[in-house]
Amino acid sequence: MTVVLEGQEELIIWRSEQVAVDRYEGCPRFAIAGADFGHSSLHVGDLFYNPGFGVPHHYHTGGAEETQIMLEGELECWVDGKRVIVGPGDAVTAPPGIGHAFQNRTDKVGRMITAFPLTPPETIHIDDPELEDATSHPAIIPADSRRGPYGDGVEGVEKVELSGDFSGAKSTYTYFVDIQPGSSMPVEKFDAETAIFVVSGQVVSIVGSKEVLATDDGAVVEPGESYGFANEGSDVARLCVVHPFLNK
Numbered sequence: 001m002t003v004v005l006e007g008q009e010e011l012i013i014w015r016s017e018q019v020a021v022d023r024y025e026g027c028p029r030f031a032i033a034g035a036d037f038g039h040s041s042l043h044v045g046d047l048f049y050n051p052g053f054g055v056p057h058h059y060h061t062g063g064a065e066e067t068q069i070m071l072e073g074e075l076e077c078w079v080d081g082k083r084v085i086v087g088p089g090d091a092v093t094a095p096p097g098i099g100h101a102f103q104n105r106t107d108k109v110g111r112m113i114t115a116f117p118l119t120p121p122e123t124i125h126i127d128d129p130e131l132e133d134a135t136s137h138p139a140i141i142p143a144d145s146r147r148g149p150y151g152d153g154v155e156g157v158e159k160v161e162l163s164g165d166f167s168g169a170k171s172t173y174t175y176f177v178d179i180q181p182g183s184s185m186p187v188e189k190f191d192a193e194t195a196i197f198v199v200s201g202q203v204v205s206i207v208g209s210k211e212v213l214a215t216d217d218g219a220v221v222e223p224g225e226s227y228g229f230a231n232e233g234s235d236v237a238r239l240c241v242v243h244p245f246l247n248k
C-alpha cells in the first residue's frame with residue numbers, strides 16, 4: 001500500500017543542496033535537523049573533523065544530552081574526565097552537564113553524527129579537565145556490540161543500537177538500520193520527530209512518492225507521519241535513526 005503524504009519532498013534534506021558550516025575551525029558541519037528547518041525537538045548534524053582539529057571541552061545545559069555516532073576515522077574522545085579513542089560505529093552519550101570534547105590527532109578525516117533531543121541546544125565551554133586514559137566508558141557503546149533483528153518476521157533487516165537507556169541517555173534513542181538488498185524495513189509511525197540519515201547505500205521511501213535517498217541524504221519525519229524504506233540497490237544500505245525519546 002502506498003500512502004501519499006503532501007509535501008513529503010520537503011522533509012528530505014538533499015546533501016547535494018547543502019553547504020557545510022564551520023562552527024569550530026576545521027570542523028565543517030552539515031545540518032540534518034534543527035530549529036533552522038522548523039523542527040521542534042531534534043537537532044542533528046553530520047560533523048567532520050579535519051586532521052589536527054577538534055571541538056573544545058564543553059557541556060550542554062537545559063537537559064540537552066548529546067549522542068555522537070562515529071562514522072569515519074579515529075578521534076580522541078574526552079568524556080566525563082576519561083580519554084578514549086573512538087572509531088567507526090562507536091557511539092558516545094554525553095549526558096547534560098557532563099564535559100566532553102573530541103580531537104583528531106590522525107592524518108585522516110574523522111566524522112560523526114551528533115544528535116540532541118531538543119533544539120537548539122545550549123553549549124558552555126569549560127577549561128580542559130584532568131584526563132585519565134581508558135579503553136572504555138559506560139557512555140561509549142562499542143561498534144556493532146548491540147546488533148540484533150529489527151523485529152519479529154522482518155527478514156533481511158537488522159538494528160544496531162547506539163544510544164539509549166543502556167548508554168545513560170535520558171531522552172534519546174539512536175540506532176543503525178542495516179537493510180539487505182531486496183529487503184524493506186516496516187512502515188512505522190511515532191508521536192515525535194524522527195531523523196533519518198543514509199550512512200551508506202541508498203534506499204527508496206515506501207511511503208509517499210518513492211523518493212530515492214542516496215548516501216548522505218537525510219529526512220526528518222514529522223510526529224504522527226509514517227515512514228519506511230526499501231533497499232532496491234545491490235549493496236547493503238545503512239540508515240542512522242534518531243528519536244527524541246528513550247527506548248522502551
Ligand SMILES: [Fe+2]
Nearest residue numbers: 058060066100
Ligand atoms: Fe557537545
